[in-house]
Amino acid sequence: MVSTEDKKTGVIDEILPRTSSLIRPPVANVSQVAVVFATENPRPNLLIIDKFIAACEESGLEILICINKTDLNAGKEYEEIYQRAGFEVIPLSATEKINIKTLKDKLKDKITVFAGNSGVGKSSLLNSVFGEEFFRTGEVSEKVERGRHTTRHSELLPLPFGGYIIDTPGFSSFDIAKIPxxxxxxxxxxxxxxxxxxxxxxxxxxxxxxxxxxxxxxxxxxxxxxxxxxxxxxxxxxxxxxx
Ligand SMILES: Nc1nc2c(ncn2[C@@H]2O[C@H](COP(=O)(O)OP(=O)(O)OP(=O)(O)O)[C@@H](O)[C@H]2O)c(=O)[nH]1
Ligand SMILES: [Mg+2]
Ligand SMILES: [Zn+2]
Structure with a gap:
């Protein structure tokens, strides 16, 4: 008789319930989403951001608004919009290391997925959090202000101070079609x-x-x-x- 081991097949003992799910990015059991956008290069598309936020709210996820590239443009207007709407907002700069400590505090002991358009600086922010170049980053095309989809897969990494982060490929659209x-x-x-x-x-x-x-x-x-x-x-x- 051939054992399960030899046949290289597995047995599913238990299917754990998913506490949260997102259509895109494809990750489960996440407690928090960091919605990342840049004040400039690329400019934020607030419609896509609000659509994504609504989908996160529907999934019951905690939401953290990360406004990056504040070294290029302070983006106070964006900070105000989301603060007044009742969100936790962190103005950041990955290159100038602005408010990275605040970001780290918010990530501690949570599983956080980083989502946002290509080129906004998700991987750069995560490199600042780790203090090392863990993630590959890419230039934003000047002509069309579009990122190059440098990150191609969702990657889960443990944080040295507790918690996990997931870097994801940038998205340009997000499906909320299931919300009546x-x-x-x-x-x-x-x-x-x-x-x-x-x-x-x-x-x-x-x-x-x-x-x-x-x-x-x-x-x-x-x-x-x-x-x-x-x-x-x-x-x-x-x-x-x-x-
Ligand atoms: N001026 C400025 N540039 C930044 C900042 N953060 C990131 N960048 C630059 O923006 C470009 C894109 O950064 P990435 O970290 O690759 O962006 P991403 O969101 O991971 O992009 P994808 O992986 O394609 O989804 C790189 O050239 C970074 O150096 C910032 O705070 N300020
Ligand atoms: Mg990336
Ligand atoms: Zn009404």
Whole structure:
């Protein structure tokens, strides 16, 4: 008889539950996502960022906003948008080693996946965290301000001070197609104070006159870009559903 060992086949004893999952990047059991973008080169696309954040919220992940390349442009406006929306924000510079200590403190004892467009400096930030050139980094093409997808696989590495990090290849799009449009507002944490107060039971919080989310927007209590991106994504999800 041939043993399992000889046949080089394995037996699955147990399938552990996945505490969190993301469609892209393909990693499981992550406790936190560091959403990385650069203030410049490449400029941030807040629609893609808000879409990614919504998908992370839906997965129940902790979110850390990492604003890199603040040596090129301070990017205070981005810091304000996400701080006011209720996120933890760290302004960083991998090259000038700005706030790396703060980043390290936030990574300690957690499994953090680094996600963000190609060229924003995810691998560079991680090299600063390790204090060594662990990860290969690549230039950003000047002409199109696009990264070169230097990191090709997701890599999990233990941190010397506790916890794990996962460097991922840059992404340019992220799928939130599984979120029903009527649930999308739940994944915009800055709407939470207002959507519960909305007097319309089936409100989309996009155009309805008298909607409390729109009133908060008008009073400046919700960031304009956040609501704009919410509306765009809401309509996108609605159109997907029709097909
Ligand atoms: N000025 C400046 N440049 C930076 C900073 N961080 C990274 N860079 C540069 O940006 C380029 C891209 O950095 P990477 O770390 O390779 O970016 P990435 O996000 O890992 O890119 P992918 O692996 O393609 O997803 C490199 O030329 C880095 O030297 C920063 O804080 N300031
Ligand atoms: Mg990389
Ligand atoms: Zn409403």
């Amino acid at each position: 449009p009527e649930d999308l507002h739940l994944y915009f944490r800055d709407f939470a104070l207002f959507d519960t107060r909305c007097k319309f039971p089936d409100c989309s919080h996009t155009v309805e006159k008298g909607c409390s989310v729109l009133e908060a927007l008008q009073k400046g209590e919700i960031e304009k870009t956040r609501h704009e991106n919410y509306t765009y994504l809401y309509n996108e999800l609605k159109n997907i559903k029709k097909w």
